[in-house]
Amino acid sequence: MPGFPQQKPLQRLKADVRKLVEKNLLGDKIESLDPTRRGSIQHEIVVLRDHYRDLRSGPGDGGWNYGESEDQLIAYSLAYYPYYVEVVPEATAKISFQTERHWNLASSHKDIRQEETKYAIVGCGSAPELYGLLRYIRHLAFVAGDERPVNTRIKLFEPNRQCWEPLATAVTKPLIKRSVWLKEAMDENVVRIFWSLETRIPDLELPSEFDVTIVQHVLNEVRSEDRANWLSKAMISLVPGGLFLVVDVKPDVHEELQGMGFALVNVGLCWSDKGERRLDRVVTNLFRDLPREFERKTVEVKVSFYEKPAVPKTQRRR
Numbered sequence: 001m002p003g004f005p006q007q008k009p010l011q012r013l014k015a016d017v018r019k020l021v022e023k024n025l026l027g028d029k030i031e032s033l034d035p036t037r038r039g040s041i042q043h044e045i046v047v048l049r050d051h052y053r054d055l056r057s058g059p060g061d062g063g064w065n066y067g068e069s070e071d072q073l074i075a076y077s078l079a080y081y082p083y084y085v086e087v088v089p090e091a092t093a094k095i096s097f098q099t100e101r102h103w104n105l106a107s108s109h110k111d112i113r114q115e116e117t118k119y120a121i122v123g124c125g126s127a128p129e130l131y132g133l134l135r136y137i138r139h140l141a142f143v144a145g146d147e148r149p150v151n152t153r154i155k156l157f158e159p160n161r162q163c164w165e166p167l168a169t170a171v172t173k174p175l176i177k178r179s180v181w182l183k184e185a186m187d188e189n190v191v192r193i194f195w196s197l198e199t200r201i202p203d204l205e206l207p208s209e210f211d212v213t214i215v216q217h218v219l220n221e222v223r224s225e226d227r228a229n230w231l232s233k234a235m236i237s238l239v240p241g242g243l244f245l246v247v248d249v250k251p252d253v254h255e256e257l258q259g260m261g262f263a264l265v266n267v268g269l270c271w272s273d274k275g276e277r278r279l280d281r282v283v284t285n286l287f288r289d290l291p292r293e294f295e296r297k298t299v300e301v302k303v304s305f306y307e308k309p310a311v312p313k314t315q316r317r318r
Contacts, residue, residue, distance in 0.1 A: 010082060013082045013085060013086070014082045016175065017077055017078070017081050017171055018030070018077075020170055020171045020175070021074055021078070021170060021171065023170075024169070024170035024174070025073070025074055025077075025166065026074065037071075040071045041071050041074050041075050043071075044069070044071045044074070045075040045078070047072075048072070048075055048079060048080070049079070068163065070166065073126070073164075073166060076126075076167070077126075077167060081126070081128050081167075081171065082128075084129065084132070084217065085129075085131050085132040085135075086132065087129075087132065087247050087267065087269065087303075088129050088132030088135075088136060088216065089132050089133070089136040090267050090301075091245060091247060091265070091301075091303040092136050092212075092245070093136065093139075094303075095243065095245065095303065095305050098265070116151045116152070116153055117211050118153045118155070118209055118210045119133060119152065119153070119155070119210065119211065119212045119213075119214065120154075120155050120156075120157065120206060120210040120212070120213045120214065121154065121155070121214045121215075121216075122206075122213065122215045122234075123157065123158060123159075123201055123215060123217075123218030123221075124157065124164075125164045125167075126164045126167035126168040126171065126172055127156055127172045128172065129214055130172060130176075130193065131172055131175050131176060133154065133214070134176060134179070134182055134191070138179070138181055138182065141181075151190055152190070152191045152192070153194070154192070154193050154194070155193075155196060155210075156193070157198045157201075157206075158195075158196070158197070158198065159197075159198050159200050159201065159204075161195070161196070161197040161198075162197070168195075201218065201222055201230060202222060202226035202227075202230050204230070205233070206234055206237040207237065208236070208239065209237075210237065210238060210242060211239055211241075211243070212242060212244075213237070213238060213242070213245070214245045214247075215244075215245070215248075216245075216247040216248075217249065218248075219231075219246060219248050219253050220248050220250040220253055224256070227253070227256065228256065228260075231256075231257070231260060232260070235260070235306055235308065238306075238308040239308070240308055241307070241308060241309070241310035242307075242308045243305055243306070243307055243308075244262070244306040245303055245304075245305050246262065246303065246304045246305070247301065248302070248304075253304075254302060254304050257304040257306075258304065260306070261306055262305060262306045263304065264304050265303045265304070265305065266300055266302055267300075267301045267303055269300070269301040270300050270301070
């Protein structure tokens with residue numbers, strides 16, 4: 001199956017994110033910052049990469065907090081944000097094809113032009129997944145030859161919403177507003193987005209209403225014992241025929257998910273410090289003096305998904 005046709009190539013998306021960060025958070029070009037400020041951002045990038053390596057090699061303890069400073073948010077936006085946008089449309093397109101849901105991810109028995117499709121994005125942070133999902137929904141309308149999108153509601157769950165709000169305001173919301181199609185869809189109340197402040201993920205109770213639940217790069221931060229308990233409850237909360245998508249960097253997370261009935265998919269994206277999708281040196285001055293161990297080996301993006309059995313036709317008629 002061909003990959004998702006990118007509406008905004010990754011290199012352009014990186015440039016857009018950087019410009020929004022410079023305009024809305026820094027107020028200046030990154031190259032023009034004083035050495036102390038550049039050094040602070042560089043330090044935060046190194047800290048984030050070290051944390052990533054720790055997650056790959058050992059268990060998360062659930063104690064990490066992102067967004068504790070503006071420089072950490074800026075580091076995250078440069079080193080990770082564009083790539084996290086990219087995963088959702090690629091993953092949803094591939095899984096939609098595998099589950100024979102070519103036009104949308106709602107239950108196949110629904111009339112996609114009349115019934116609402118409900119998405120949950122859990123642990124969304126500054127919500128790069130939201131922008132990626134909206135790109136996918138836009139693609140669905142384009143492929144279907146219909147400029148009017150599927151009736152869509154998206155709810156975002158983030159326990160540290162206040163920490164992430166500056167980056168969501170500086171980058172995610174402007175990216176969404178730049179799309180004339182999305183702005184018109186939201187003005188017409190066809191696409192509805194709800195930002196919410198929630199409890200810690202292990203304690204989060206999802207309502208039983210979502211057609212699709214997306215959890216990206218989150219479960220690696222949750223203790224294994226809490227993870228299994230929360231997943232069991234979250235899977236139940238799906239509507240019949242609903243999909244649960246988990247994107248994660250930890251192999252043991254995917255192993256646990258397969259034990260719970262999830263299927264594993266290799267999306268076909270690779271991140272590294274080489275090639276088109278290198279976790280890149282967006283600003284040479286930030287990355288020039290970093291040690292060689294800063295470089296990351298190639299990481300394949302993998303997604304586990306669970307499809308809840310649909311309600312039999314005889315039951316739907318009642």
